[in-house]
Amino acid sequence: MTVIVASFWVLVKFVAFVAVTTAIAVPLYHTVLVATEGGGSGRRLSAFLWRAGFWAIVVVIVLVSVFPFYYAILSSLESGTALFRVNYLPEAFDLSNYRQVLTTSSFLHSIWNSVLIATITVVAALTLAVTASYALARVRFRGRGLLLMTILAVSMFPQIAVLSGLYELVNWLGLYNTPWALVLSYTIFTLPFTVWVLTTFMRDLPVEIEEAAIVDGASPWVIITRVFMPLLWPALVTTGLLAFIGAWNEFLFALTFTISENQRTVPVAIALFSGASVQEIPWGPIMAASVVVTLPLIALVLVFQRKIVAGLTAGGVKG
Amino acid sequence: MSSHPAAVQARAGISLQQQRARAAFWFLAPMLVMLAFVAAWPLLRSITLSFSNASADTIFNGNWDWAGWKNYVEARPRADGSIRWRGVLVDPKWWNAVWNTVRFSVMSVALETILGLLVALVLNAEFRGRALVRAAVLVPWAIPTIVSAKMWGWMLNDQYGIINDMLLQLHLIAQPIAWTARPDTAMIAVLIVDVWKTTPFMALLILAGLQMVPRDMYEAARLDGIHPMRVFWRVTLPLVRPAIMVAVIFRLLDALRIFDLIYVLTPRSEGTITMSVISFQNIREFGKYAEGSAQSSILFLIIAVFVVLYIWVGKVNLTGEGGR
Incomplete structure (x- = not known):
């Protein structure tokens, strides 16, 4: 009992500490920002100090965000003893880690598995979601609110809650250790997510277009495929991309439903990467593999930056 | 959609509304069957x-x-008359996992909210290179959790890690620390990585709220000579509070079910094992399906409460009728 009270007390102290620090730091910091933006009213020196403070904050944010990935790239280009000497600037350009990773057949299998599984999952989810979200966004029927609430709730499910039941199902269907087990299980989070986001997008399409189509005698199916689909392309790309990232990164199901090296997806392969001995973790190849699977993601996210931010805030969804 | 042209309605044999409702049913059916399955x-x-x-x-x-409630709690009388309690609810290992989950969730979400607010305030200011900063902030979010766990695992390595090297050079520590292995620092390591990875998401959600604060409001307050500190408390914070609340509960839901980061960064550490991890180990590694399922069901119940809270507090606009 005393242990519980004591440990709870630690938490309370932590929260109190954070609250007090915030109460002081955030407004102060906001002051800095507002003062800076105002173009520096008042004396020159204080204006300069405000500016310097602001840029210092910006530099810290950028450095902290980018440094770990920079360091992963830097480490992936070093091998042998160079890897175990800490250096902050690039010193070597040794591609042997990449050569090793990209000639390991199980890792190539993993990349292929991940691409295949994520693509099929996303296409399937979008296909089911387009018609469903039309019904949810555009047609009034009883129980619509309840249905949407259920879908939202499912997307926030803890995956572990379905794990043993799903394990049983996957075995029963004979899908254990195949990509289809993952396609099936990833539907749990990609489908509710795509339905929810597409519903919010579809709701914002102008009513007049649909009314015009109805006057012309178009059936709901024609309205979706001929009228709405062309307008929905941007939304489909955004939603599909976010769902793809979700499926690409998934770990729990992939770890549970695969057993052989060649069936693993990329996250599982990286997590279980092993060296010649148990003691020796192959950091160089792990970093190279990490860079290989992350660079395309970062490129995609940066290219579709604006759309992704819009999609995330529209859905208020998983990060 | 409330006013369909009367002409159309008259032409249709059955009412248009009925026809649409029927179509809606067939549009929804495949998705519902799939979700049920x-x-x-x-x-x-x-x-x-x-x-x-x-x-x-x-x-x-x-x-x-069938075992009834035995997996949850069971009283077994011993030969001498005393009672031995068994089951998940009296298992210290389970309560350790619960405590770790709560500790992790509260600390990570608190830190992420504050840092997210700080980053959002910067991104909301107008300055040259803002697009670049925003792109940089998105990088941690774009990196898969497993990759971040490995990257940070390497940086936090006890012998060759760059974090220890930095701290040693700054004379903040005298000896390298085995961050991920030591029970007292494992949670710190997990928190560092989680905060690093998730703050961008928090910042983006809060930024969306901040951008709804009209810019001339600040201008007006400045011209009136109101201290920026007061502006923050009286204008900015009340306006972004709903966005922050929704983001916090959302993150909390995610934090309560955390699995991958902890499983990869601090494997088998008593100091960080969470409800999801202990349940996974029972199901997948020890073959104790019944016990693992009991644990996952308890977690499900806890998260269900938070989901209801999210929908209620966030006043989630379900049907899109009426403003938020």
């Missing part, structure tokens, strides 16, 4: 299994028996 059924099965004695030998052939 992959989500509802496995969930019910997991809960069912939590009342069974299913083990690795019996789970797939159905030879298990």
Whole structure:
């Protein structure tokens, strides 16, 4: 009992500490920002100090965000003893880690598995979601609110809650250790997510277009495929991309439903990467593999930056 | 959609509304069948299994028996008359996992909210290179969790890690620390990585709220000579509070079920094992399906409460009728 009270007390102290620090730091910091933006009213020196403070904050944010990935790239280009000497600037350009990773057949299998599984999952989810979200966004029927609430709730499910039941199902269907087990299980989070986001997008399409189509005698199916689909392309790309990232990164199901090296997806392969001995973790190849699977993601996210931010805030969804 | 042209309605044999409702049913059916199959059924099965004695030998052939509440709590009288309590609810290992989950969730979400607010305030200011900063902030979010866990695992390495090197050079520590291995620092390591990875998401959600504060409001306050500190408390914070609340509960839901980061960064550490991890280990590694299912069902119940809270507090606009 005393242990519980004591440990709870630690938490309370932590929260109190954070609250007090915030109460002081955030407004102060906001002051800095507002003062800076105002173009520096008042004396020159204080204006300069405000500016310097602001840029210092910006530099810290950028450095902290980018440094770990920079360091992963830097480490992936070093091998042998160079890897175990800490250096902050690039010193070597040794591609042997990449050569090793990209000639390991199980890792190539993993990349292929991940691409295949994520693509099929996303296409399937979008296909089911387009018609469903039309019904949810555009047609009034009883129980619509309840249905949407259920879908939202499912997307926030803890995956572990379905794990043993799903394990049983996957075995029963004979899908254990195949990509289809993952396609099936990833539907749990990609489908509710795509339905929810597409519903919010579809709701914002102008009513007049649909009314015009109805006057012309178009059936709901024609309205979706001929009228709405062309307008929905941007939304489909955004939603599909976010769902793809979700499926690409998934770990729990992939770890549970695969057993052989060649069936693993990329996250599982990286997590279980092993060296010649148990003691020796192959950091160089792990970093190279990490860079290989992350660079395309970062490129995609940066290219579709604006759309992704819009999609995330529209859905208020998983990060 | 409330006013369909009357002409159309007259032309249709059955009413247009009826026709649309029928179409809606067929549009929804495939999705609902799919969700019932992959989500509802496995969930019910997991809960069912939590009342069974299913083990690795019996789970797939159905030879298990009912165990009632025994997996949750069971009183076993000993020969001498005293009672031995068994089950998840009296298992110190489970309560350790619960405590770790709560500790992790509260600390990570608190830190992420504050840092997210700070980053959002910067991104909301107008300055040259803002697009570049925003792109940089998105990088941690774009990196898969497993990759971040490995990257930070390397940076936090006790012998060759760059974090220890930095701290040593700054004379903040005298000896390298085995961050991920030591029970007292493992949670710190997990928090560092989680905060690093998730703050961008928080910042983006809060930024969306901040951008709804009209810019001339600040201008007006400045011209009136109101201290920026007061502006923050009186204008900015009340306006972004709803956005922050929704983001916080959303993150909390995610934090309560955390699995991958902890499983990869600090494997088998008593100091960080969470409810999801302990349940996974029982199910997948020890073949204790019944016990693992009981644990996952408890976690499900806890998260269900938070989901209801999210929908209620966030006043989630379900049907899109009426403003937020």
